[in-house]
Amino acid sequence: MTEDSSTAEPLDIFVPPGAEGERLDRLLANTLPDRSRSFLKGLVEDGCLRTAGEQGGTIIEPSYRVKLGERFLLRIPVSIDPEPKGEDIPLDVIFEDNDLIVINKPPGLVVHPAPGNMTGTLVNALIAHCGDSLKGIGGVRRPGIVHRLDKGTSGIMVSAKTGPAHEGLTRQFSDHSIQRAYAAFVWGMPSPSHGTIEGNIGRSPRNRKKMAVLSQGGKTALTNYRTESAYAAGAASLVECRLETGRTHQIRVHLAEIGHAVIGDPVYGGGSTRARMLSLPPESSEIIAGLSRQALHAKLLGFEHPISGEVQQFEAALPDDLAALDHSLQGSGTLLKE
Numbered sequence: 001m002t003e004d005s006s007t008a009e010p011l012d013i014f015v016p017p018g019a020e021g022e023r024l025d026r027l028l029a030n031t032l033p034d035r036s037r038s039f040l041k042g043l044v045e046d047g048c049l050r051t052a053g054e055q056g057g058t059i060i061e062p063s064y065r066v067k068l069g070e071r072f073l074l075r076i077p078v079s080i081d082p083e084p085k086g087e088d089i090p091l092d093v094i095f096e097d098n099d100l101i102v103i104n105k106p107p108g109l110v111v112h113p114a115p116g117n118m119t120g121t122l123v124n125a126l127i128a129h130c131g132d133s134l135k136g137i138g139g140v141r142r143p144g145i146v147h148r149l150d151k152g153t154s155g156i157m158v159s160a161k162t163g164p165a166h167e168g169l170t171r172q173f174s175d176h177s178i179q180r181a182y183a184a185f186v187w188g189m190p191s192p193s194h195g196t197i198e199g200n201i202g203r204s205p206r207n208r209k210k211m212a213v214l215s216q217g218g219k220t221a222l223t224n225y226r227t228e229s230a231y232a233a234g235a236a237s238l239v240e241c242r243l244e245t246g247r248t249h250q251i252r253v254h255l256a257e258i259g260h261a262v263i264g265d266p267v268y269g270g271g272s273t274r275a276r277m278l279s280l281p282p283e284s285s286e287i288i289a290g291l292s293r294q295a296l297h298a299k300l301l302g303f304e305h306p307i308s309g310e311v312q313q314f315e316a317a318l319p320d321d322l323a324a325l326d327h328s329l330q331g332s333g334t335l336l337k338e
Contacts, residue, residue, distance in 0.1 A: 010073035012052070015066045024049075025062035028074065040074075042142065046114045048075045058208050060248075061219075084113050084143075086128030087120065093129075094156065094314050099165040099307045101130065101144075102158045104316045107293045111148040111157075122157070130161055137166050146170050147178075147246065152264075154319045155182070155298025160306075168306020173246060179302030182241045182251055183318060185295035185325060186260040187276055189234035194226040197254040201247040210267060211249045213257045221247045223254040232332040235279035236263065240299075252294060263325075265294035284328040287321070297322055 013031055015022075022030075025044060029037040041062040043049060050058045052071040059072070092104040103122075110117040113124070126144055127134055134143035137160060144159040146169040160166035172178050202218025204210040213221075222244040230237040237260070241251045252268045255261060261270035277285040288295075302313035318326060 010075045013049075013072040013074055015068055015070040017068060019066065020068040021065055023062065024059065024064040024066055024072075027066050038142075043074065043076065048077060049073070057203065060203065084121070084123050084127060085119075086131075087124035088128055089120065089122075089125035091125050091129055094316065095312070099162050099305070100158055100160050100169070101126070102156060102301070102314050105149055105154055105157050105298075107152050107154040107319065107321070110151050112142045112145055122159075126159055133161055137161070137163055147173055149298055150249065150252075150294070150296075152293030153296045153298060154316075154322070156301040156314050156316045157298070158301060158303065162307075165306045169303065172303050172306070176244055176246070177304070178246075179300065179313065180243045180246075180298065181300035182243075183297045183299045183322070184239045184241055184251060184255060185263045185322065185329075186237050186239050186255055187235070187263060187270060188260045189230040189237045190225065190227050190239060190258065190260050195224075197223045197225060197258055199254065199257055201250060201253055211247070211253050213253060219245070219247055221245045221250050221254065223251060225255070229330070231329040232280050232284070235276070235332075236284070236329055238326065238329075251296060263288055263295040264291040265296075270294060281328060281332045284325060284332065287325045287328055291321060291325075293321075295322055295325060 013028065015027065019027055025037055025041040028040040029035070032040065044062045045060055047058050047060055050056045050073055052073050056073070092106070093101060094104055095102040105122065110121045111123065113119070113121050123142060123145065130144070137143050144161060144166065146158065146160055146166060149155060149157060158169060160169050199213035199221060200218030201211050201221040202214045204212035224242045224244065226240045228238045228240055239255070239260070243250060249268070252262050252265055256268040256270070261268050263270050272288055277288070297318055298316070300313065300315050302311070304311055317323070
């Protein structure tokens with residue numbers, strides 16, 4: 001069986017004696033030696049593995065530590081294309097050298113191919129832009145990718161162009177030494193105006209397609225926030241978030257947890273209710289109604305160049321849709337401006 005083949009029926013994976021405590025992706029690689037670990041890791045992250053049994057749930061963390069006797073079902077979708085093709089998709093390149101590329105991702109662009117989005121992704125654009133140099137870097141389906149932004153989130157991303165650069169950047173993301181700042185437009189006005197949101201994040205027990213703050217389990221997550229501006233008598237605010245960890249949907253989940261969901265994010269409570277829309281100026285409400293994405297932007301990324309060692313920092317201004325929202329809200333009166 002090769003990586004470009006597929007299985008119609010899920011594969012049964014058992015945790016044998018002596019394997020307890022291993023990472024899930026390592027167990028899969030040991031169980032399926034004809035598949036690469038990076039390929040199997042990608043399947044897990046894409047939601048293709050679940051625990052067996054009537055109460056089985058999807059596991060998307062390749063680092064999950066398995067337990068003796070656990071049984072998993074691994075589905076290898078027929079639609080998976082192990083080698084994404086280059087596509088002529090315009091890139092907003094902020095910086096590029098022989099080792100890495102920094103881009104300003106527009107909203108709506110998916111980062112890497114996955115079932116349902118096999119083409120038209122950032123990976124397809126990078127392959128076309130960088131050529132064959134990306135092959136074999138960080139896995140077949142995610143060449144060069146060291147982190148990602150949600151489809152609806154805009155802003156700065158870095159991607160590796162060489163193996164050593166990929167290793168160096170991955171290490172910095174793993175040890176949380178990367179500087180990351182986000183601009184988030186939220187409903188309401190946080191109180192206190194700044195602080196740290198703590199709460200383990202994991203798959204929601206009520207809806208496996210969502211993440212949630214969990215009282216037990218999950219992974220440690222810390223988000224530092226600071227309210228930069230509050231508008232319309234506190235009906236909406238602009239908040240800067242800086243991450244100390246990098247969990248899936250971390251900012252969206254944490255801000256919703258403290259009662260200030262990101263505007264335009266119906267998944268985590270940021271939908272446009274009638275009361276919310278009436279609390280804002282008509283111009284702002286009209287802009288929000290046309291957003292079709294969460295009002296979240298990765299505005300700053302700083303790291304040590306993995307080859308030269310130079311400390312680098314990049315910034316990206318608000319894209320047009322969020323800049324228009326910011327302008328309209330400022331006209332409603334600013335309560336707080338830091």
